[in-house]
Amino acid sequence: MFVTSGLTFKLHPLVLLNISHHNTRVKSQATGSDAGAGTSAGADSPPPPPRVFVCVIGVQRGRTVEIFNSVELLYDPSTHSLDCAFLEKKQELYKKVFPNFYILGWYSTGSDAQESDMNIHGALMDINESPLYVLLNPSINHAQKDLPITIYESVAAHLTGTHSAIKMLNSRIRVLHHYLLAMQKGEIPCENSFAQAGLQSFKKITNN
Template sequence: MASSSSSGLTFKLHPLVIVNISDHYTRVKSQLNLPPSLTSTSSAATSNNNNNNSNGGENNQQPPPRVYGCVIGVQRGRTVEIFNSFELIYDPSTRSLDRSFLEKKQELYKKVFPHFYVLGWYSTGSDAQESDMHFHKALMDINESPLYVLLNPAINPAQKDLPVTIYESGM
């Protein structure tokens, strides 16, 4: 998928990135929907969601989870090519990013793909949110102008385009 922006940059988003984000979202969502008997040993976030779903029904009305990660690739001139992505550990309640995890993932990717750089980050949802700025600012020491890739996991049969939006940082 390639598209242009108002800044004159051309973005090339490889399918692997979309698959990775979708997989990340699907895994987190399925973990949150496990029956309470199976989640007693799960993380605190999962058990908190189970407490909210104490009616035992299949139709929990919780908002869909948001997942976060980095997108990596290269920029050659006015073309930005996003090749891959990896998950990040982010706690929205404390607005903290696990920096040691991020640094370890960067180090591992640099060994295999020495020319790839962290271009920005991704999340899932229907729209960018005010709270996303905390995550965005947390990555600005790695990339002073990070991209934001937003994947909308909601299925809309009428929509013909992929539900992906790439936001550029304002200068």
């Protein structure tokens, strides 16, 4: 389970198995290709294995996001193009069995997020306006106890939640303000306990 500023994530083991298997398969294919091509004497260390890119699917219930599985992602890094029609078709097929599942975002492998990752992230916004980004570090670190996974939440999603909370707070303050004005004008009976509670609320807001 992962907790961020606004959401709680539940990452199911199947997703981890898929990422691990996918990364191992791609790494093995790259190693076999390099071996077949041969390496020159005195060559530098072999290039890092290619990264993997796959979509994650699941459900969101309130502020809890559950990532259940992953689906193939057709992305061309040379043109930064994503086959959205393919993903939408995959999502439709999945919904026939799991009607509440939809594409939550995508995952990749690496130690850190890269600037080029924004190309995929931006392309996925045509399917999900606030996609998640799950990053798995495949490097082995025996001293690390936690899973080497980072889940990035789109800033837009966090800002939307914050904006909604501020709008709700503002509307309640307006109601309280009108109520206090009505008591001051004598339009409604004055309730000292209510006025004191309102004053305490304003103090808490200004102190924060």
